[in-house]
Amino acid sequence: MLLRNKIQTWYQNNRRDLPWRNTSNPYFIWISEIILQQTRVKQGINYYYRFVNLFPSIETLAQSDEETVLKAWQGLGYYSRARNLRQGAIQIMTQYKGRVPGTYRELLNVKGIGEYTAAAIASIAFNEAVAAIDGNVYRVLARFLGIKEAINSSKGKNIFRKIANEQLDKKQPGTYNQALMELGALICTPKKPDCTNCPLSNQCIAYKNQLLNYLPVKISPKTKRTRYFYYFICADKNQIVFQKRTQNDIWRSMFDFPCIETQTELTIENLSKTDEWQLFFLAKKVELSKISPKITHILSHQRIVIQFIHVPLRNFKALHNKVYLLTQKKEAQQLPHPKPIENYIEKENLLKE
Numbered sequence: 001m002l003l004r005n006k007i008q009t010w011y012q013n014n015r016r017d018l019p020w021r022n023t024s025n026p027y028f029i030w031i032s033e034i035i036l037q038q039t040r041v042k043q044g045i046n047y048y049y050r051f052v053n054l055f056p057s058i059e060t061l062a063q064s065d066e067e068t069v070l071k072a073w074q075g076l077g078y079y080s081r082a083r084n085l086r087q088g089a090i091q092i093m094t095q096y097k098g099r100v101p102g103t104y105r106e107l108l109n110v111k112g113i114g115e116y117t118a119a120a121i122a123s124i125a126f127n128e129a130v131a132a133i134d135g136n137v138y139r140v141l142a143r144f145l146g147i148k149e150a151i152n153s154s155k156g157k158n159i160f161r162k163i164a165n166e167q168l169d170k171k172q173p174g175t176y177n178q179a180l181m182e183l184g185a186l187i188c189t190p191k192k193p194d195c196t197n198c199p200l201s202n203q204c205i206a207y208k209n210q211l212l213n214y215l216p217v218k219i220s221p222k223t224k225r226t227r228y229f230y231y232f233i234c235a236d237k238n239q240i241v242f243q244k245r246t247q248n249d250i251w252r253s254m255f256d257f258p259c260i261e262t263q264t265e266l267t268i269e270n271l272s273k274t275d276e277w278q279l280f281f282l283a284k285k286v287e288l289s290k291i292s293p294k295i296t297h298i299l300s301h302q303r304i305v306i307q308f309i310h311v312p313l314r315n316f317k318a319l320h321n322k323v324y325l326l327t328q329k330k331e332a333q334q335l336p337h338p339k340p341i342e343n344y345i346e347k348e349n350l351l352k353e
């Protein structure tokens, strides 16, 4: 069963007019693909415009500093993607004389460009016959062809890659790839697919056999690790302390607050017995002006339980450590912050003098 003819006609009539669809510039397509791996189209459009306005070319992205790139990315999460975009741009400037490499194989050599992104750029910008397989494509193929192999197992991935390339329209690979992704995004949605308006319904195995809720098959991920972050907001009227995250960990190079991390939940009293507390305050008893309720922030492999503890600036004694930055509140607005930090700053108006 081939779906290419039906899907192309449907796409011509139903495609959304999106800014990255009106260009064949591989740099813009690259940016859009990385953003869309993080968020939905509606929100992604604003990030796309912000990014291409700030960095209108590979050269400008390569010359930018990491903090500016992270700030433009702020809110999208998974910040290594933003760092890799910049690193990839630097690599293209030095290794490929500023031109995005024009083949799938070469694109895979660029920092941060994986199989899906390489296939999307190669097919859309360079018309190379290679299938781009994102979550939408997995879902449409699994349902239409009734494939029961798990989409996140290595065996399943190989099977889907082979089938996706057999199905590919080799004459118009870029349009075909976008059509399949668009069908998955608009019609063959994860929940309540709109089968009655689907151009594939006549031949769709999942539709005919009532397997919609069963396909695609996915193996449940391992349980997430839980971490406890106790953040200290040390501020006075005009100044506030941030911490630059330098470890090879989540949110690297972004700015959060001085933090005590623990593997288990602690009371304030037990927290005050830790070595970090001692380093921060040189005393067990500290004035605590406010303690927030705990919030949970979910990442792909981790669950972060966060509590914010407000302390007058004069109590914080660890500024000699270069990781901590005492900054004017106004200037701190320019720093890139992880999402839960940014949310708390906004909610509590922390950077208002």
Ligand code: SF4
Binding pocket: 140, 143, 144, 187, 188, 189, 193, 194, 195, 198, 199, 200, 201, 204, 205, 206, 207, 212
């Ligand atoms: S008929 Fe339904 S399940 Fe099958 S491809 Fe179309 S939307 Fe998806």
